[in-house]
Amino acid sequence: MAYDAVLLVSFGGPERPEDVLPFLTNVTRGRGVPPERLAEVAEHYQHFGGVSPINQQNRELLAALRGEFAEHGLDLPLYWGNRNWHPMLADTVAQMRDDGIRSALAFVTSAYGGYSSCRQYQEDLALARSAVGSTAPVIDKLRQFWDHPGFVRPHADAVRDALATLGPTGPDTTRLVFTAHSVPTSMAATAGPEGGRYEAQLRETAALVAAAAGTDLPYDLVWQSRSGPPQVPWLAPDINDHLAALAADGIGKVVVSPIGFVSDHLEVVWDLDTEAADTAKRLGLDYVRAATPGTDPRFVTMIRELVEERLTPAGAGVAADRCRLGTLPAWDFCPAGCCVPARRR
Numbered sequence: 527m528a529y530d531a532v533l534l535v536s537f538g539g540p541e542r543p544e545d546v547l548p549f550l551t552n553v554t555r556g557r558g559v560p561p562e563r564l565a566e567v568a569e570h571y572q573h574f575g576g577v578s579p580i581n582q583q584n585r586e587l588l589a590a591l592r593g594e595f596a597e598h599g600l601d602l603p604l605y606w607g608n609r610n611w612h613p614m615l616a617d618t619v620a621q622m623r624d625d626g627i628r629s630a631l632a633f634v635t636s637a638y639g640g641y642s643s644c645r646q647y648q649e650d651l652a653l654a655r656s657a658v659g660s661t662a663p664v665i666d667k668l669r670q671f672w673d674h675p676g677f678v679r680p681h682a683d684a685v686r687d688a689l690a691t692l693g694p695t696g697p698d699t700t701r702l703v704f705t706a707h708s709v710p711t712s713m714a715a716t717a718g719p720e721g722g723r724y725e726a727q728l729r730e731t732a733a734l735v736a737a738a739a740g741t742d743l744p745y746d747l748v749w750q751s752r753s754g755p756p757q758v759p760w761l762a763p764d765i766n767d768h769l770a771a772l773a774a775d776g777i778g779k780v781v782v783s784p785i786g787f788v789s790d791h792l793e794v795v796w797d798l799d800t801e802a803a804d805t806a807k808r809l810g811l812d813y814v815r816a817a818t819p820g821t822d823p824r825f826v827t828m829i830r831e832l833v834e835e836r837l838t839p840a841g842a843g844v845a846a847d848r849c850r851l852g853t854l855p856a857w858d859f860c861p862a863g864c865c866v867p868a869r870r871r
């Protein structure tokens with residue numbers, strides 16, 4: 527397949543106080559998030575002046591990618607569009623059409639399978655294309671990258687750096703805590719072709735990051751940023767409850783590694799650096815949060831390599847010979863019905 531552009535696809539976030547509510551309305555349209563939760567999250571954004579860091583992080587990633595592409599003679603224009611805030615995908619796809627782009631590869635800033643992490647991005651790409659009409663470019667998503675060394679190694683080095691700030695550590699006093707965005711258990715159950723893949727991939731990433739960090743400390747995988755009505759079950763335990771359980775068990779030091787994310791966006795700087803850090807302080811825990819990949823050169827190189835592997839015709843549809851560290855099944859093109867919510871199957 528010949529491609530003539532690369533599209534960076536992300537979540538998007540507001541950059542002015544007056545944009546917070548319209549942004550939240552876009553995110554939660556038809557998703558049954560109670561108004562109390564929405565008001566609470568609006569306050570998290572207003573705490574940062576109504577500015578989510580995520581767009582600036584994507585601008586920096588885009589700049590790094592332009593440099594990486596140029597350095598390696600990869601002559602494809604780069605575009606950027608978001609699911610929930612400007613630049614909106616539909617506007618970007620219209621621009622691509624105006625520029626004569628016929629087919630593009632999409633890099634989504636989420637490493638995992640699942641409805642929110644993968645399928646919803648593909649649905650939003652399809653909606654953007656249909657808004658543009660029959661002249662819209664074809665857009666194929668790059669594969670999920672949870673076990674790619676360019677994702678695992680930056681997380682692993684960040685864990686090692688974070689651990690080094692804690693002084694003497696050991697299995698009886700110190701715990702490594704991996705965290706990812708919680709999702710409804712019904713969504714977790716339908717992730718991937720056979721279900722359960724969001725959590726399975728996160729467990730694989732956690733094991734790979736811990737091994738690559740070279741630590742033999744015990745570790746856990748927990749969840750953060752739960753939303754939705756209280757009667758709907760989501761993946762648990764929540765990181766704050768887990769910190770309390772660790773403190774009760776005599777743990778005094780924790781390194782928190784947000785393997786669910788690629789950059790220090792609001793779910794990291796609020797839910798971890800503010801909320802979970804406060805919880806840890808209250809519990810008397812030494813708490814340090816490990817960095818996310820951001821614009822780590824290995825992460826930027828990974829994106830270029832994910833593009834390049836799809837430009838060579840061999841192995842299309844199969845990810846067997848792809849660069850990766852894990853053993854869970856992987857694929858280039860998501861099977862039909864993969865990660866579709868149960869009620870729509």
Ligand SMILES: CC1=C(CCC(=O)O)c2cc3nc(cc4[nH]c(cc5[nH]c(cc1n2)c(C)c5CCC(=O)O)c(CCC(=O)O)c4C)C(CCC(=O)O)=C3C
Pocket residue numbers: 537538539540550553554557559563564567578579580635636642643707708709710751752753754786787791792793
């Ligand atoms: C799996 C997952 C990821 C990781 C994959 C990925 O990175 O895409 C993720 C990332 C993010 N989530 C983000 C923000 C929000 N997520 C919300 C709500 C929800 N997230 C969900 C799941 C996920 N979310 C779900 C199941 C909901 C419930 C509503 C629904 O079913 O859709 C809400 C509504 C308010 C609330 O209830 O929290 C907000 C504002 C931001 C931007 C941060 C910034 O601005 O810097 C980012 C990167």
Ligand SMILES: [Fe+2]
Pocket residue numbers: 707
């Ligand atoms: Fe979210």
